[in-house]
Amino acid sequence: MDKLAVELLNQIFLHACTDGGQTGCALALVSKRIRTISRPARFHSIALYSSPDKIELFLRTYQQERARAVDMLPRVRHLWLSYDENGRGGFEVPEPSSSANPPSSRAEFLALLQRRAQRWCSAQENLDEQYKRVIPALINVVAPDLYTLALNQSRWRGTSVVKCRFPRLQELTLVGGDPSFLPFSAAEDDVILYPSLRRLHHILTPICKDVNFVNWAQHAPRLTHLRVSRLDFCPRTTSETLEQVISDSDSDEFFPHLQKVIILPHPPPPPGSAALSQSHYLIFMQNLHELPQRAKVPVELLPHHLVPMHEGVASPRECVLRLRGLWKERIEGGPGCWAQGLVAGPPPARESCL
Numbered sequence: 615m616d617k618l619a620v621e622l623l624n625q626i627f628l629h630a631c632t633d634g635g636q637t638g639c640a641l642a643l644v645s646k647r648i649r650t651i652s653r654p655a656r657f658h659s660i661a662l663y664s665s666p667d668k669i670e671l672f673l674r675t676y677q678q679e680r681a682r683a684v685d686m687l688p689r690v691r692h693l694w695l696s697y698d699e700n701g702r703g704g705f706e707v708p709e710p711s712s713s714a715n716p717p718s719s720r721a722e723f724l725a726l727l728q729r730r731a732q733r734w735c736s737a738q739e740n741l742d743e744q745y746k747r748v749i750p751a752l753i754n755v756v757a758p759d760l761y762t763l764a765l766n767q768s769r770w771r772g773t774s775v776v777k778c779r780f781p782r783l784q785e786l787t788l789v790g791g792d793p794s795f796l797p798f799s800a801a802e803d804d805v806i807l808y809p810s811l812r813r814l815h816h817i818l819t820p821i822c823k824d825v826n827f828v829n830w831a832q833h834a835p836r837l838t839h840l841r842v843s844r845l846d847f848c849p850r851t852t853s854e855t856l857e858q859v860i861s862d863s864d865s866d867e868f869f870p871h872l873q874k875v876i877i878l879p880h881p882p883p884p885p886g887s888a889a890l891s892q893s894h895y896l897i898f899m900q901n902l903h904e905l906p907q908r909a910k911v912p913v914e915l916l917p918h919h920l921v922p923m924h925e926g927v928a929s930p931r932e933c934v935l936r937l938r939g940l941w942k943e944r945i946e947g948g949p950g951c952w953a954q955g956l957v958a959g960p961p962p963a964r965e966s967c968l
Contacts, residue, residue, distance in 0.1 A: 693756055695765050816843065838873045841878075860875050860909045875909065
């Protein structure tokens with residue numbers, strides 16, 4: 615390796631650094647020469663899924679490395695960003711020692727629940743404030759260079775708006791709705807936010823806001839592949855605008871380069887649900903099955919996927935890990951979530967979110 619040209623080593627390191635940062639960190643520890651040569655590739659792909667403090671530490675390190683660069687500037691090309699601490703779907707609020715004794719009455723039980731809710735709200739507000747500080751700084755730095763972005767924001771209630779665009783972004787995976795830091799309503803009239811985007815995967819969650827695909831058609835005009843997972847009959851804006859932008863018509867107003875659409879519907883309401891919910895779901899599924907006949911491009915409708923409970927508890931963490939694996943697969947040139955008929959999720963989860 616000591617005899618290889620620097621240019622060749624740079625290419626080798628770029629192809630090696632596709633695992634979210636682990637290989638880049640390992641290269642930095644080999645030797646001073648390898649650390650210097652691998653600097654442009656060290657941040658090629660980054661996975662950030664821990665606390666806001668660690669995201670802030672990464673940002674500081676990244677900016678320092680860019681300041682040291684004399685030749686090739688380090689750039690983040692692929693980013694996995696999960697607001698859920700450790701990808702666990704939330705964060706743990708420590709219990710006081712007194713809570714080890716179970717409540718002896720209904721009043722004590724309700725008081726315990728109230729204290730627990732107050733601690734959770736306080737911790738959530740503190741977490742939101744930290745993210746309001748670090749996320750805008752991170753996005754402003756990496757947005758101009760990103761090729762792929764996977765964003766899990768399903769449990770963050772942030773309201774900070776970042777004035778930016780993603781000029782090179784080619785693939786985008788979103789868990790929990792549109793990016794909260796970049797609402798379409800805040801974009802200037804003549805600005806296209808995602809001019810190079812080719813593939814968009816929306817994974818809807820019960821708490822995400824409406825997704826208006828007409829806005830996406832305006833800001834991602836070169837989109838070729840669209841996937842929507844966990845599509846449900848509510849909110850109606852999401853399903854109605856999805857049908858609007860992919861419907862067969864003589865107009866190329868929406869997604870003129872679209873080639874394929876993949877839809878994974880939400881599982882049906884559980885047994886015992888209200889009759890009205892069951893009826894709405896049946897009508898929704900009937901409409902979905904008829905949608906390919908009205909679409910201008912091939913539509914792959916996947917069967918909703920239920921897997922057994924694991925010890926009575928669903929595991930959002932396993933789903934997040936599965937998604938992260940698909941993100942890495944795409945960086946390495948694999949099909950990822952675009953594989954034919956991919957619906958399977960992690961065994962421990964109640965139902966697949968992919």
